[in-house]
Amino acid sequence: MEAPQYVAARVQQALAEDTRTHELGIHVDVRGDQMFLRGKVSGAEQxxxxxxxxxxxxxGLRxxxxxxxxxxGEPGEDEHLD
Amino acid sequence: MSILTDLRIAAAGDLHLGEDARGSYRERLKGIEERADVLMLAGDLTRHGTLEEGRVVADELRDLPVPAVTVLGNHDYHSDLQHEIAAVLRDAGVIVLDDDGVVIQCGDSKLGVVGGKGFGGGFAGKCASEFGEREIKDFVGHTRQIADAWRVALKEMQVDRRVVLSHYSPVKETLEGEPLEIYPFLGSYLLAEAVDTAGAELILHGHAHKGSEKGLTPGGIRVRNVALPVLGRAYAVYCLNGG
Structure with a gap:
C-alpha cells in the first residue's frame, strides 16, 4: 500500500501542475481512506x-x-509610513 | 530643497485572474483615484500565464484613472508567454517593469519605481550559493543578476522617492505562516541587500499567499507582502509621508 504522505504529495503536485487548477497553496492531508483539502481561493469554480x-x-479516497x-471586497484602512 | 507631499500607493498582488474572472477586479478598483495616486501590482496577475488570461488582466486595468505599474510573477511565466503578456498589458497603458525602472510624476514629486519578478534562493545563512552543479549555479546566478540590475536602476534614478516592486520576497519576515522548508522558493536576501545598498522607502512583493503583510529589510526599509490572500482586501494603501 502506498504511504499516505506519498499520496498527499501526488495530489498536491496534481493541483499545482494540472492545467485546470495551477494552485500552489493547497494543503492536502491523507488519513486512512480520507483526504482533506485546505486553503483559500477567490472563487467557487476554482x-x-x-x-x-x-x-x-x-x-479511492473519500x-x-x-x-x-x-x-x-473593499480596500480597507490606509497605512501611514512615517 | 523641495518639500515632498504625501504619496499614496495602492498595492496588491496575486490576483490570479482566470478567464472566468472578467470584470471582477475592475469593480473593486472603482474610486481608486480618491484613495491613491498610483496602483502597484506585485505579479501573478494570471492563473496559468496564457495570453487569454493576460488579455483579461489588461482589460481589468485598461485606462485606470491613476498610473498602474506591475511586475509579472511565476504564474505569468508558466506558458512561456511572459513577453506577450507584458506587451498586451503595455498596450492597455500599464507600465510593466522587467528588472528596470520608471519615473512617475506624482504631484510635485518624482516617484521612481524599480523592480521585476525577482527570484528565490533563500535567506542569509540558510540559502543556496553559486557552487556545485550548473543547475544550482544557474538558479542562484539568476537571482544575483536580478539583484544587480535593481541596484543599478535604483542608483541611476534621479528622483525624489524610490519604491521597489517585486513578486518574490526580499525578506523572510513577510513569509511568516509559510512552511520553512519552502522559503528558498519564495524569495532571496540578495534582493533586500541590493535595495539596502541603493536605497528605497518601501518594497512591495507578493507570491507568499500564507505569509504576513509586514516586514523590514536588515537596513530598515519597510517591506509589505501584498498578495491578496494575505491582505484579505481588494488592495492596500500605503502613504509615504511628505517631508
Whole structure:
C-alpha cells in the first residue's frame, strides 16, 4: 500500500501542475481512506476544480473539500509610513 | 530643497485572474483615484500565464484613472508567454517593469519605481550559493543578476522617492505562516541587500499567499507582502509621508 504522505504529495503536485487548477497553496492531508483539502481561493469554480483534480489523483479516497472562498471586497484602512 | 507631499500607493498582488474572472477586479478598483495616486501590482496577475488570461488582466486595468505599474510573477511565466503578456498589458497603458525602472510624476514629486519578478534562493545563512552543479549555479546566478540590475536602476534614478516592486520576497519576515522548508522558493536576501545598498522607502512583493503583510529589510526599509490572500482586501494603501 502506498504511504499516505506519498499520496498527499501526488495530489498536491496534481493541483499545482494540472492545467485546470495551477494552485500552489493547497494543503492536502491523507488519513486512512480520507483526504482533506485546505486553503483559500477567490472563487467557487476554482474550489470545485481543485476538488475534481484531487479526486482524479486519488480516486479511492473519500474527499473533504474544506477550501475556503475569500472575497477581497473593499480596500480597507490606509497605512501611514512615517 | 523641495518639500515632498504625501504619496499614496495602492498595492496588491496575486490576483490570479482566470478567464472566468472578467470584470471582477475592475469593480473593486472603482474610486481608486480618491484613495491613491498610483496602483502597484506585485505579479501573478494570471492563473496559468496564457495570453487569454493576460488579455483579461489588461482589460481589468485598461485606462485606470491613476498610473498602474506591475511586475509579472511565476504564474505569468508558466506558458512561456511572459513577453506577450507584458506587451498586451503595455498596450492597455500599464507600465510593466522587467528588472528596470520608471519615473512617475506624482504631484510635485518624482516617484521612481524599480523592480521585476525577482527570484528565490533563500535567506542569509540558510540559502543556496553559486557552487556545485550548473543547475544550482544557474538558479542562484539568476537571482544575483536580478539583484544587480535593481541596484543599478535604483542608483541611476534621479528622483525624489524610490519604491521597489517585486513578486518574490526580499525578506523572510513577510513569509511568516509559510512552511520553512519552502522559503528558498519564495524569495532571496540578495534582493533586500541590493535595495539596502541603493536605497528605497518601501518594497512591495507578493507570491507568499500564507505569509504576513509586514516586514523590514536588515537596513530598515519597510517591506509589505501584498498578495491578496494575505491582505484579505481588494488592495492596500500605503502613504509615504511628505517631508
Amino acid at each position: 474550489r470545485e476544480r481543485l476538488g475534481a483534480v484531487a479526486h482524479e489523483a486519488a480516486p 474527499m473533504h473539500n474544506e477550501i475556503k472562498i475569500v472575497d477581497y
